[in-house]
Amino acid sequence: MNKSVVIIGGGIAGLTAAFRLQQSGVNVTLVEKSGRLGGAMYSKKEDGFLSEIGPNTILETSPLVTQLVKDIGLEDSKVYANDTSSNRYIVRNKKMEALPTSPLAFLTSPLFSWKAKLRLFREPFIPAWDNRFEESLSQFVLRRLGMEFLDYAINPFVAGVYAGDPDSLSVVHGFSKLYQLEQTYGGLIKGQIKGARERKKRKEVSKQTAKMFSFTSGLREVPDRLETLLGTSILKRTVVKDISPLRNAWAVTISDDKNKSKVLNADAILYAGRAADLHTFTLNRKTHTYQTDLSKIYHPPVSVLTLGFNREDIVHPLDGFGVLIPKVENFQILGTLFSSTLFENRAPKDKVLLTVFIGGSRQPDNAMKSTSELTEMAVKDLNIMLGVKKSPIYVSHTFWAQAIPQYQVGYGVHKEAISSLEDQNPGLFFTGNYRNGISVADTIVNSEEITDKIKTFIK
Numbered sequence: 001m002n003k004s005v006v007i008i009g010g011g012i013a014g015l016t017a018a019f020r021l022q023q024s025g026v027n028v029t030l031v032e033k034s035g036r037l038g039g040a041m042y043s044k045k046e047d048g049f050l051s052e053i054g055p056n057t058i059l060e061t062s063p064l065v066t067q068l069v070k071d072i073g074l075e076d077s078k079v080y081a082n083d084t085s086s087n088r089y090i091v092r093n094k095k096m097e098a099l100p101t102s103p104l105a106f107l108t109s110p111l112f113s114w115k116a117k118l119r120l121f122r123e124p125f126i127p128a129w130d131n132r133f134e135e136s137l138s139q140f141v142l143r144r145l146g147m148e149f150l151d152y153a154i155n156p157f158v159a160g161v162y163a164g165d166p167d168s169l170s171v172v173h174g175f176s177k178l179y180q181l182e183q184t185y186g187g188l189i190k191g192q193i194k195g196a197r198e199r200k201k202r203k204e205v206s207k208q209t210a211k212m213f214s215f216t217s218g219l220r221e222v223p224d225r226l227e228t229l230l231g232t233s234i235l236k237r238t239v240v241k242d243i244s245p246l247r248n249a250w251a252v253t254i255s256d257d258k259n260k261s262k263v264l265n266a267d268a269i270l271y272a273g274r275a276a277d278l279h280t281f282t283l284n285r286k287t288h289t290y291q292t293d294l295s296k297i298y299h300p301p302v303s304v305l306t307l308g309f310n311r312e313d314i315v316h317p318l319d320g321f322g323v324l325i326p327k328v329e330n331f332q333i334l335g336t337l338f339s340s341t342l343f344e345n346r347a348p349k350d351k352v353l354l355t356v357f358i359g360g361s362r363q364p365d366n367a368m369k370s371t372s373e374l375t376e377m378a379v380k381d382l383n384i385m386l387g388v389k390k391s392p393i394y395v396s397h398t399f400w401a402q403a404i405p406q407y408q409v410g411y412g413v414h415k416e417a418i419s420s421l422e423d424q425n426p427g428l429f430f431t432g433n434y435r436n437g438i439s440v441a442d443t444i445v446n447s448e449e450i451t452d453k454i455k456t457f458i459k
């Protein structure tokens with residue numbers, strides 16, 4: 001085709017689009033400001049421990065995700081989470097309780113009181129929301145399922161996925177599938193049953209039943225492989241200064257780490273950087289108000305601690321995915337993954353690896369603490385839950401100043417701003433975790449869809 005596209009940002013969003021465009025014969029230049037690709041996605045091997053500093057797993061919710069892994073040749077390295085990891089724990093009264101996975105387990109589970117269980121039978125009879133105003137996730141769950149479900153199921157789940165707070169997250173923008181179940185089928189239980197048939201038709205899998213996977217050397221295998229496939233199309237340690245429209249194309253002014261500037265011409269531009277970084281370049285030599293507004297999307301700070309222990313120093317069998325902590329339980333950490341249970345070869349023999357998340361919207365100040373303060377805080381909480389008897393033998397700390405975009409009530413304004421920027425600037429496209437879902441899988445799907453639009457535009 002001999003067409004060219006400049007992609008700004010080398011996280012999974014930008015890399016997916018770059019790969020697909022290159023496959024179609026487009027000349028791609030991917031500009032990444034840091035010295036490595038992958039953005040949030042990075043794995044580290046140290047002292048025999050293999051840790052993830054960002055995402056730990058990818059959910060196989062769409063055939064597009066499966067296909068991408070195949071097309072980049074990583075099928076043989078893909079590893080599914082161990083069966084044991086289907087156990088998920090939630091803390092109640094300072095004790096870990098297994099999240100029930102069947103109707104019978106639900107009825108006998110100590111995680112919810114009889115009152116809460118009986119309240120569930122009312123759910124199918126509660127009418128759908130009439131959209132008088134935009135509900136937060138908390139308002140939605142309180143209305144349909146009651147307080148205990150909010151406190152002991154939704155609150156910890158949201159802390160685990162978004163590092164977020166259900167009181168401020170929007171149900172329609174952050175949990176659109178949940179919202180649609182109510183709007184389309186009249187309720188969650190009815191929707192769960194009927195929706196399953198339609199998902200099957202679309203070959204989609206729900207987040208609850210999707211399989212989780214990683215790779216033998218961790219998730220970084222994806223950006224590493226894409227870097228090899230994209231080769232010289234990638235410019236690392238390079239920032240974008242300005243993007244300006246020409247008559248039938250775009251001019252992108254870039255600058256490398258030695259402050260050497262250069263102008264690239266392109267038929268289209270894809271912004272795949274973070275929403276928080278949108279104000280760092282000018283659009284037609286000025287900062288558009290939309291860029292400033294979008295860069296204000298709240299991204300709470302999160303600290304990720306990966307802690308290695310001698311197996312004998314932890315009482316709990318670590319037989320599960322991990323444990324999430326409801327806000328009402330007043331712990332200092334959000335939860336922990338049992339990383340060496342999830343996947344093989346994450347820790348040396350007779351050692352275990354835990355990945356602890358701290359901060360988020362719930363306790364942003366906690367995320368800011370030093371490594372030693374965080375380790376002490378984590379060990380104290382882990383001692384209560386898991387019976388951790390000694391200090392870790394391995395510690396790795398990653399601080400994300402702006403971790404995950406929060407789709408808060410009113411997020412529609414941001415989505416409209418992105419669409420308006422695209423409409424007002426033909427040839428300028430946007431993808432990334434601030435658009436249609438924060439998970440790696442959502443981001444891949446979004447990038448695949450945007451790539452199709454770019455291909456049509458430059459045809």
Ligand SMILES: Cc1cc2nc3c(=O)[nH]c(=O)nc-3n(C[C@H](O)[C@H](O)[C@H](O)COP(=O)(O)OP(=O)(O)OC[C@H]3O[C@@H](n4cnc5c(N)ncnc54)[C@H](O)[C@@H]3O)c2cc1C
Nearest residue numbers: 009011012013033039040054055056273277432433439440
């Ligand atoms: C701690 C943590 C745990 C997570 N856990 C999971 C999980 O288990 N499963 C899951 O599915 N998801 C998880 N997520 C979410 C998921 O990892 C991210 O949403 C996803 O990886 C985002 O990809 P992205 O490409 O949109 O953005 P990013 O990964 O943020 O990449 C954006 C890239 O753009 C670059 N960039 C930004 N601006 C510019 C610019 N102006 N010029 C050049 N380059 C620029 C940045 O340096 C970066 O490399 C987690 C996220 C975090 C932070």
